[in-house]
Amino acid sequence: MAAEGLDDGSRGYDDGDDPDGHFGEAVAAYYDETSAEMFRPEAVEPAVELIARLAGERGEPRALEFGVGTGRIALPLARRGVRVHGIDMSRAMVERMRAKPGGEDIEVTIGDFATTRVDGPGPGFTVAYLVYNTINNLTTQDAQVDCFRNAAAHLVPGGCFVIEVGVPDLRRLPPGQNTVPFRVTPERLGFDEYDVATQGMRSHHVMATDEGTVRLSVPFRYVWPAELDLMARLAGMRLRNRWEGWAREPFTNDSTKHVSVWEKV
Structure with a gap:
């Protein structure tokens, strides 16, 4: 920036x-520090547990993270034996992940995760995911729709797309x-x-x-749960689960965020 x-x-x-957009060096320099609560084990471990479980449902676990950033989820997920590939526009954020233990082992493609395609291992990825409100970084409805289509294009049949995002x-x-x-x-x-x-x-x-x-x-661009479900349908996916959080608490009228899982049909 x-x-x-x-x-x-x-x-x-x-x-x-x-070229790093809104997450260039100015943000990357302070990202881990200012988001410290999201790096705590109680925030990371439930997310990694659920994503790893979904990744392993279709054979060899292969995960694609949209907006891999500094590796908050990708690094512990890889330590669980999941092969992780990330897409991110910010070289500055990825450089910080590279400097962490195991960071060099995460494959990364620099680009816009709404449209950037990567060569998946084998038949494709068993799970794709977007965490910590990252879907909102796409500031138009068209870009968010493209993101769902991009996820579906990378997934094997029956693979899952996972999003964590706040309720407006x-x-x-x-x-x-x-x-x-x-x-x-x-x-x-x-x-x-x-x-x-x-x-x-x-x-x-x-x-x-x-x-x-x-x-x-x-x-x-904030987005409603029902709007996300329609985007998934346009991309050939259907809602499988929606919870309030990674611990799979029930989603209610009072929930301030949700973790949603769509399955490629």
Whole structure:
């Protein structure tokens, strides 16, 4: 990302012409630190357990991760004996995964995971997955539809596509308000800005680091569970399971996120 000066001496970033898009060096430098809660065993292990189980249902386990990033899920999944291939646009994020133990063993293709095709091992992949709201990084409905089609094209018959994503938090928006804070601490301020007419969302982050204050702003497109189910149908997949989380808790009206599994028919 390209840095731009701010009057208060802090640093802000936009994607500019960075081929890494919104997850270039500026984000990669702090990603693991600012997402530390998602790297805890209680967040990682249930996800790895479920994905590994699904991957092994169709013979040799072969997994494709869309948005592999710094390897939060790919590395422990590979240690479970699953052959993992990742697709990611950000070289900066992948470089950080490469620097971790086992990172060099993860095959990665640099590209847009909505459209980038890779040569799968054998007949194809037994599972493809998108975690931690990454489907929202695709900021148009067309791109999200393409992502489902891309997943289906890589899967063996009966293979599964898994997505973890939040439920849009619009119930917290009173009339006339378009922002919702999601984190307020002495070290970090985060809030989401919604455009309800277009299902657009922009997450704003202000973080205190050893080098000073960092400001980030990243666009997303929020998506409803039923909308995802329709995208799956268009791609030749059907809903198999939907839970509130990786521990397979029931999905209810009060669930703030879901883990959904679609099967290629």
